[in-house]
Amino acid sequence: MIRVAIIGAGLGGIAAAVKLRKAGAACTIFEQSSGVGGTWFDNRYPGCEVDVHSHAYSFSFLKYDWPRTHATQPELLAYAEHVVERFGLRPHLRLNTRVTDLVWEESTSTYRLSTEHGDTEEFDVVVSALGLLSVPRYPQWPGLDTFAGPGFHTSRWEEHDLAGKSVAVVGTGSTAVQIVPAIAPQAGQVYVYQREPGWVEPKNEHDFSPRQRWIFRNVPLAQRLNRARIFHNGNRRFRGYDTGSRRQHRMRALCERFIATTIKSPPTRTAVTPDYPWGCKRPILSSTFYPALNRDNVELVPHAVRRVTPTGVIDETGAERKVDVLVLSTGFQPTKFLAGIDVKGRDGRSIHDVWRERASAFMGITVPGFPNFFILYGPNTNGGVSVIAQLERQAEVVVGAVRRLARTRRGSIDTSPDAARRFVEWVDRKLATSASAMSSGCHNYYHDPSGHNVTQWPGGHLAYAVATRFVARFGLRTTR
Incomplete structure (x- = not known):
């Protein structure tokens, strides 16, 4: 059985754990906080709630009785807890445990994972689900x-x-x-x-x-149809970025x-x-x-x-x-991907050294030279109506790779550098004409210090779903 470490117990980590366990993988979920929920555990300010419709900001594989159109922070935290209980993830959680280092061991095709407590373990596959908006931005004001x-x-x-x-x-x-x-x-x-x-x-x-809640609970297709309507309207709305x-x-x-x-x-x-x-x-x-x-x-x-x-x-x-x-309310540092974790891949290269000029990943999920390592909410994946749907698609890529490892009995899956390069070039071309381009004249969190837009996906969710389902597999290759 393939052993998978998931770093982060937010909604991305939870989605990955549910889908990987269904695929028969053994999962361990590491979470630095004392509870699950990720950003909805950390952010507890007055008025905190999501700005995406509840039926879209939830997993497609589980119908849920939402009380309102846009869930509040307590409701989202309760939802995360519900999913953990519903799919039996509690025994696989390691709360209050921050992962500090990952080192790829070529001889065993495994990662050596270290925590802040000094513990080390080996895993065949590692999934980072750290989230995009997790490192606060503190201003440098005098005084x-x-x-x-x-x-x-x-x-x-x-x-x-x-x-x-x-x-x-x-x-x-x-x-x-x-x-x-x-x-x-x-x-x-x-x-x-x-x-x-x-x-x-x-x-x-x-x-x-x-009456609405009764319909969503008891009419089998009601919640699915409402979700489809939200995504349809969201994809139409995306055209406004032109x-x-x-x-x-x-x-x-x-x-x-x-x-x-x-x-x-x-x-x-x-x-x-x-x-x-x-x-x-x-x-x-x-x-x-x-x-x-x-x-x-x-x-x-x-x-x-x-x-x-x-x-x-x-x-x-x-x-x-x-x-x-x-x-x-000065925002976060979303361009600092994998902040706080040192990931070393083939030849001992640190991912932060590879990303010195720019953070990038194939489909926002994998990086050449870092086999069996997958990123949820990675570079250029933000957007697409609902981040939850984006995270599900990314988790499905991970599941496909794990099944491929088990089926071929090969030690690792790595990314084609050429495929990764072409993906980044395509993203840049698409974003160059978007309203989010730096030439549009506003300050946004999308760009790194060098001016690269490293956070946004240049399309709607349907485009990302198609790309992750039919294109992602051609950029990944199994090796001994």
């Missing part, structure tokens, strides 16, 4: 370490009584737009610092009615109409309206952020932060505002 009050990143949320307090929320991305409406009713004053506006669409979230398309103009018009009909203050309307194409940044879905800006105790500061004092925040105009609590 940040001198701030006297509570100050923390949103992914490391600290519970404080905000009643009557002055709170600065720095950032207006997908996390901040959830936090601001959630804390504004309790806080005395909320300052929202916006370096650059983002296109915001109405989310239209709501609870399912008892800056010259009619869909691009429609999406901009939708967002502009949302601003005009929701925000009362003309200066605020102007401040939140981007001057770059829709899709240049990750589009934001929120029905409650703009209304929160109408509150008397919420002020939008359309300027970047310059520095921090012990008692306040100074923006780029030099204006200082006194605050009691500082919330950093």
Whole structure:
């Protein structure tokens, strides 16, 4: 039986474990946190919820009774726990165990895996399911370490009584737009610092009615049909990333109409309206952020932060505002793939040395010279309507490779360098005309310091499903 190590017990690691166990592989899941769920275990800030429809942000192999269109963080955590119990993964979990090193042993065609506790084990196959948004980005503002009050990143949320307090929320991305409406009713004053506006669409979230939930539970095809509808609409929406398309103009018009009909203050309307194409940044879905800006105790500061004092925040105009609590909604470092793990492949090469100029992988899953090593949520796989569906397709590639190893009785599966090169060239060509290209004029998290877009998949989910099913196998080769 092939022994597989899965690093990470988020939804990607869970998907891989379910599919690999069905294929007869022996799995061990290593998780550095004390529970499963990945990002939904780490992020517990007020208002935290997913911005993808629940029926799409869940596994295709399990029907689930979702209570609302967009699941909250507690509901997603409960879902992860449910899947673990439903498929008997609990005995295979190693919680509170961070993997530090992987070393390929050519003589045995195995990886030697080391943990923070000093333990070592050997595995035939290793799957990294670390996730994309897991390493917080902390700003380098002068004086940040001198701030006297509570100050923390949103992914490391600290519970404080905000009643009557002055709170600065720095950032207006997908996390901040959830936090601001959630804390504004309790806080005395909320300052929202916006370096650059983002296109915001109405989310239209709501609870399912008892009748809807009954239909989704009891009518066999209802949930599948709704899921298919979501993916169909998502694939149509993806056409908007072409800056010259009619869909691009429609999406901009939708967002502009949302601003005009929701925000009362003309200066605020102007401040939140981007001057770059829709899709240049990750589009934001929120029905409650703009209304929160109408509150008397919420002020939008359309300027970047310059520095921090012990008692306040100074923006780029030099204006200082006194605050009691500082919330950093400053994002993550998604281009630092496999951060915290040293992976050595053939000839002792470190994957971080191979990626010195650019992180890349064939189909975002495998890297030449690192046999039997697979990455979920790897380079250029973000997007495609729902990351859960992307993760399932990646897990299926892993299952196919494991079955191939068992069938051929060969020691390893490696990646053709030529196939990997052609894949990256194709990705670059497709992304060059996308709204997310650097030439579109916005700041986004997609690009590495050298300007390569290393995070985004340049198409909808259907294209990725076809590529992983029919193309991936031609880039992988078995060796002795």
